[in-house]
Amino acid sequence: MVCLGNICRSPLAEGILKHKLGDGYLVDSAGTINYHEGSQPDERSIRTAIKNGIDISNQKSRPISKPDFDRFDLIFCMDKNNYKDVLKLANDSQKHKVRLILSNDQEVPDPYFGGIDGFDQVYKMLDESCEIIAQKIKNNTV
Numbered sequence: 301m302v303c304l305g306n307i308c309r310s311p312l313a314e315g316i317l318k319h320k321l322g323d324g325y326l327v328d329s330a331g332t333i334n335y336h337e338g339s340q341p342d343e344r345s346i347r348t349a350i351k352n353g354i355d356i357s358n359q360k361s362r363p364i365s366k367p368d369f370d371r372f373d374l375i376f377c378m379d380k381n382n383y384k385d386v387l388k389l390a391n392d393s394q395k396h397k398v399r400l401i402l403s404n405d406q407e408v409p410d411p412y413f414g415g416i417d418g419f420d421q422v423y424k425m426l427d428e429s430c431e432i433i434a435q436k437i438k439n440n441t442v
């Protein structure tokens with residue numbers, strides 16, 4: 301799961317997909333920038349996850365790096381800028397792994413500069429998309 305800072309959106313996406321998949325899957329998140337490297341998720345993301353029964357407080361921000369394209373089968377990006385930046389790091393043979401997390405070219409809006417409502421909205425979008433992704437992964441149709 302990839303966003304810009306790896307402190308707001310992708311930590312939520314990681315927590316939600318992990319929760320839906322259960323054991324036996326490797327789910328992680330990263331950012332396209334290293335500005336927040338080593339930081340916990342944003343307090344508002346932690347609180348939003350807790351409200352929904354998911355603890356993401358142990359996560360630490362990190363930037364995406366080349367080995368991620370070998371370690372992971374699928375790389376989901378929150379918005380089109382993230383998608384473009386991630387594709388630039390991928391070899392031609394790895395580009396097929398990179399997807400936008402929402403269907404129909406939609407984007408998960410960056411909630412960083414807004415209020416808590418934005419985090420609730422992001423949570424809902426990610427919960428719906430991760431439900432579909434989890435079903436597809438389990439059915440091998442992703």
Ligand code: 4NP
Pocket residue numbers: 303304305306307308309310335410411412
């Ligand atoms: P995220 O949100 O990409 O969902 O983690 C942001 C986090 C930090 C910044 C922007 C967006 N920032 O400008 O530092």
